[in-house]
Amino acid sequence: MISKNQLKLIHALEQKKQRKKNGLFLVQGEKNVGELFNSDFTVKQLFATSSYINKNSRALNEFGLVSLTIEATEDELKKAGTLISNNSVLAVVECKIMPLPQIQKDELILVLDQVGDPGNLGTIIRVADWYGIKHIICSPDCADFYNPKVIAASMGSFARVQVSHTDLSEYLSQQSMAIYGAFLEGENIHKANLNKSAFIVMGSESHGISPEIEKFISHKMTIPSFGGAESLNVAMATGIIVDNFKR
Incomplete structure (x- = not known):
């Protein structure tokens, strides 16, 4: 009882x-x-x-x-x-205190800027787990990793993917590896030369990557559209982008 x-x-x-x-x-x-x-x-x-x-x-x-x-x-x-x-x-x-990771050789790290929807964060954690990505770095205004909706949407992947919340400007300013970001006006990801070691930055569906974080992006990329949809869900877009890196 x-x-x-x-x-x-x-x-x-x-x-x-x-x-x-x-x-x-x-x-x-x-x-x-x-x-x-x-x-x-x-x-x-x-x-x-x-x-x-x-x-x-x-x-x-x-x-x-x-x-x-x-x-x-x-x-x-x-x-x-x-x-x-x-x-x-x-x-x-x-709860665990998640240390900020140092990127390793041939490693991809996801960076999420203002992704506030718990369901999207949980799904992105699940996507990361599917593709063997071990670390996700979130801005402070992202959904809380320990939100019950995030844990539920991750379908168990929360136990294998380390999620940290920190000031992204400070964190990215200390990195020397390539930093890719998803933008509507970026390079077609199907034709881009993608590094094996990189940070992949995804922004919110409504605002995209914030100007404060955009200045750290070394490679802007976009998913080409072949139909009439206005946009993609951020979790879906993350899956497509990570799949291209892994291919």
Whole structure:
């Protein structure tokens, strides 16, 4: 059973300021919680149905989570969580301090400028994981990595991709590798000479890359259009651009 105090904490963690204050965030659903088992995240508490506990008893034992697991009903989990489909398990997890990465040989790092939609950030994390990109650097006004919607949209990839929030001007000013940026008036990416080691900057759908960050871009690129659509979703555009780099 989920106590009133536990329920209060779970609901509080839907808010960014409470996640920051408590140093905790929520992971919901069987798929995403399962990704925690082999990650370096620290689970503080697990709320799960009896059927989930029985089904995953070996894993719970193996990863030392039995003593942290509290049995709950499906109705309790639905009331506690933010996902309509979450009816089996919810975890309260310790936030990590993500160090800023130093780019390595043959590495791509995604840089996100003002990508505020949690669903887009979660999908971009999933795209990065698919293409083996380990690091994403976000501006402070991007969606919070620990937002429940970001974690849900990443479909478990949050456990393998390191996401940091920092001042992009300061970070990019210290880099010597090529910095590519997505612009409507950039070079056709199909014809561009793309480096194996590079930063790829993506801006918000509504404003694009901000002028403060544009001055650090060494290569402007665009995805050519063959139809009548006005624009692409930033997560979709990120996937297309990364695919061209990997090819």
